[in-house]
Amino acid sequence: AQSVSQHNHHVILSEAASLELGCNYSYGGTVNLFWYVQYPGQHLQLLLKYFSGDPLVKGIKGFEAEFIKSKFSFNLRKPSVQWSDTAEYFCAVNAPHLNTGKLIFGQGTTLQVKP
Amino acid sequence: NAGVMQNPRHLVRRRGQEARLRCSPMKGHSHVYWYRQLPEEGLKFMVYLQKENIIDESGMPKERFSAEFPKEGPSILRIQQVVRGDSAAYFCASSPPGTSGSYEQYFGPGTRLTVT
Numbered sequence: 001a002q003s004v005s006q007h008n009h010h011v012i013l014s015e016a017a018s019l020e021l022g023c024n025y026s027y028g029g030t031v032n033l034f035w036y037v038q039y040p041g042q043h044l045q046l047l048l049k050y051f052s053g054d055p056l057v058k059g060i061k062g063f064e065a066e067f068i069k070s071k072f073s074f075n076l077r078k079p080s081v082q083w084s085d086t087a088e089y090f091c092a093v094n095a096p097h098l099n100t101g102k103l104i105f106g107q108g109t110t111l112q113v114k115p
Numbered sequence: 116n117a118g119v120m121q122n123p124r125h126l127v128r129r130r131g132q133e134a135r136l137r138c139s140p141m142k143g144h145s146h147v148y149w150y151r152q153l154p155e156e157g158l159k160f161m162v163y164l165q166k167e168n169i170i171d172e173s174g175m176p177k178e179r180f181s182a183e184f185p186k187e188g189p190s191i192l193r194i195q196q197v198v199r200g201d202s203a204a205y206f207c208a209s210s211p212p213g214t215s216g217s218y219e220q221y222f223g224p225g226t227r228l229t230v231t
Contacts, residue, residue: 004157034219043119044158044206044222090157100171101146101210102160103220 002027004093006106013081014114021076021109023091033074034092034103035065044090050074051096061085083115117142119209119223120189127229128197136192136226140209147190148220149182152204164190197230204228 007022025031035047048059055067065076074091088110092103120139128134140147145166150158163171164184175182179197184190194201204227208220 006157036222043224044208046219046221049219092158100173101148101163101218101220102171102174103148103150103158103208104160105150105157107157 002093002095002104004091004104004106006089006091006109008109009107010110010112012112012114015083016080017113019076019078019081019085019111021089021091021111023074023076023106025072025074025091025093025104027072027093027095029095030097032094032096033065033067034094035059035063035074035076036090036092037087038090038108039087047076047089081111081113083113085111086113087111119207119221121205121207121223121226123226124224125227125229127231129231130198131196134194134197134201134228136194136205136207136228138190138192138207138209138223140190140207141221143211144209144221145212146210147184148208148210149190149192150206150208152206152225154203158206161192194228197228199230202228202230 004025033050036044037047038044047063048057050057050067058064063078088108090108091106147164149161152158160174162175162182179195181193204225206225207223210218210220
C-alpha cells in the first residue's frame with residue numbers, strides 16, 4: 001500500500017532562514033507528487049506538483065521541490081522564509097495508472113516563522 | 116470562477132443523530148473526492164465519485180457512512196448515527212473531467228463536525 005512520510009512534524013524558523021521539509025513515499029510505480037499548504041483558517045491550496053519531466057519543480061510564492069526517484073523523495077524548499085509562510089504543509093502522492101484520483105497525504109508539517 | 120463550496124462550515128450533532136455534508140465542485144468539474152482530517156493527523160481519503168457513480172470507496176468506513184454525487188445538485192456525504200469518533204474536519208475536492216484522477220485537486224474550506 002502507498003504511504004507518505006513527512007519527517008518534520010513541527011518546524012520553527014526565523015524570517016529569512018532557509019527551509020527544507022522532507023517527504024518520502026513508498027510506492028514502486030509511477031507517481032504524481034504534490035505539496036499543499038493550509039494557512040490558518042483557510043483551505044488547502046496547491047503549492048506545486050510533479051507529473052513528469054524536470055525533477056526540479058517551481059511553485060508559487062518562491063517554493064520549489066525536487067523529485068529524487070532513487071530516494072522516493074520529494075522535498076520542499078524555500079531559500080528565505082517569511083512570517084506569512086506560517087502554515088501547515090502537506091505532501092501527497094497519487095498513482096495515476098490506478099485510475100483513482102485518491103491522494104495519499106503525509107501527516108503534515110506545521111511551520112512557524114518568527115518575525 | 117467560484118471555488119469548491121462546502122456547507123455547512125461547522126456542524127454540531129449529538130450522538131446518534133445524522134450528519135449531512137454538502138459539496139459543490141468547481142464549475143465544470145465532474146470528479147469529487149472526500150477526505151477526513153482527524154485532530155493531529157493528515158487528510159485520509161474516503162471516497163471518489165463521478166456524476167452518479169462511486170469510483171473508489173476504499174477509504175469509507177463500512178458502516179454508517181455513505182456518499183453520493185447525483186446528476187443534479189451537490190455531492191453529499193452522509194453519516195448516520197454519529198459517534199464522538201466522527202468528530203473531524205471533512206474536506207471535499209474536485210478535479211476536471213477526463214483526467215481519471217491524474218490531475219491536481221482543488222479543495223473546499225471543509226466542514227468541521229463536532230459530535231457531542
